[in-house]
Amino acid sequence: LQMKAELARAVERGEFTVHYQPTVELASGRLAGVEALVRWQHPERGLVPPLDFIPLAESTGLIVPIGRFVLREACRQMRAWHDAFPSEPPMTVSVNLSARELDEPGLVASVRDALEESGLDPAHLVLEITESLLLVDLPATMRALLELRALGVRLAVDDFGTGYSSLSYLEDLPVDILKIDKSFVDRIGKTGPDDGPAQPVMVSAISKLGHALHLQLVAEGIEQEEQVSTLQELACQYGQGYFFARPLPSDALTELLAERA
Numbered sequence: 001l002q003m004k005a006e007l008a009r010a011v012e013r014g015e016f017t018v019h020y021q022p023t024v025e026l027a028s029g030r031l032a033g034v035e036a037l038v039r040w041q042h043p044e045r046g047l048v049p050p051l052d053f054i055p056l057a058e059s060t061g062l063i064v065p066i067g068r069f070v071l072r073e074a075c076r077q078m079r080a081w082h083d084a085f086p087s088e089p090p091m092t093v094s095v096n097l098s099a100r101e102l103d104e105p106g107l108v109a110s111v112r113d114a115l116e117e118s119g120l121d122p123a124h125l126v127l128e129i130t131e132s133l134l135l136v137d138l139p140a141t142m143r144a145l146l147e148l149r150a151l152g153v154r155l156a157v158d159d160f161g162t163g164y165s166s167l168s169y170l171e172d173l174p175v176d177i178l179k180i181d182k183s184f185v186d187r188i189g190k191t192g193p194d195d196g197p198a199q200p201v202m203v204s205a206i207s208k209l210g211h212a213l214h215l216q217l218v219a220e221g222i223e224q225e226e227q228v229s230t231l232q233e234l235a236c237q238y239g240q241g242y243f244f245a246r247p248l249p250s251d252a253l254t255e256l257l258a259e260r261a
């Protein structure tokens with residue numbers, strides 16, 4: 001079967017599942033939330049990672065029903081975790097949106113439906129939009145983001161720093177959170193050009209920018225303990241990465257929450 005036909009069939013059969021990667025408050029180690037990451041449970045090939053099907057899903061438009069599934073499932077699951085493991089503040093759930101979804105006129109209604117159906121407080125849903133995507137059609141994007149924010153959800157710029165964009169847009173966009181791209185976090189602990197430790201110049205600059213704009217900062221792709229302390233020194237409050245946890249199936253996350261409770 002052609003990949004495109006397989007993907008269409010997968011949508012009909014509901015072969016998708018959602019994994020969750022913890023986001024941690026760096027100072028306390030508290031589990032602050034999770035990022036929802038879709039997986040395709042292929043009947044023969046097993047678990048297919050998003051990079052192997054998201055581009056095709058985007059170009060075919062199948063990302064719209066897939067994204068709607070992720071949104072509903074993530075909201076339902078987080079509401080269930082809130083009920084079973086209440087915490088103060090409650091955990092947040094982040095869902096990735098691609099360009100195609102942001103262009104889709106039904107997006108706002110889908111988000112509203114997912115919230116109503118699950119009973120999740122909108123304040124605990126974060127929608128992640130990659131930086132490069134924000135710049136394609138700024139007026140239309142801005143309208144969509146304002147409508148989403150009017151629902152009470154929060155917005156994050158994903159992969160921040162990789163979009164080669166003018167920074168001026170950040171002052172105008174209704175965003176709440178910057179997710180510092182892994183490529184910048186990777187440099188922490190590496191050797192610099194003079195054989196001394198590389199200075200985390202970009203993370204430091206992004207952190208200052210984020211604070212000046214009153215944005216929350218989340219560092220992505222943390223793999224070493226040393227990166228955690230440096231990020232804290234740079235006033236980055238939250239982090240995500242294999243050092244804390246990989247993306248986990250919902251059952252595994254439920255176990256982790258039960259252990260901590």
Ligand code: G
Nearest residue numbers: 036037038049050051054070096097098247
């Ligand atoms: O684990 P990781 O391989 O999960 O994800 C790879 C990429 O796929 C990331 O850039 C992530 O943003 C994207 N991605 C994961 N899940 C989703 C999703 O539900 N919707 C969209 N649009 N992108 C996703």
Ligand code: G
Nearest residue numbers: 096158159220221222223240241242243247
């Ligand atoms: O683009 P986005 O930020 O949505 O993608 C998150 C991606 O990063 C997922 O594929 C996830 O599995 C991956 N990821 C999360 N933490 C780490 C990490 O510590 N190291 C590496 N190599 N990848 C990570």
Ligand code: MN
Nearest residue numbers: 035096128158
């Ligand atoms: Mn993301």
Ligand code: NA
Nearest residue numbers: 158159181220
């Ligand atoms: Na990212």
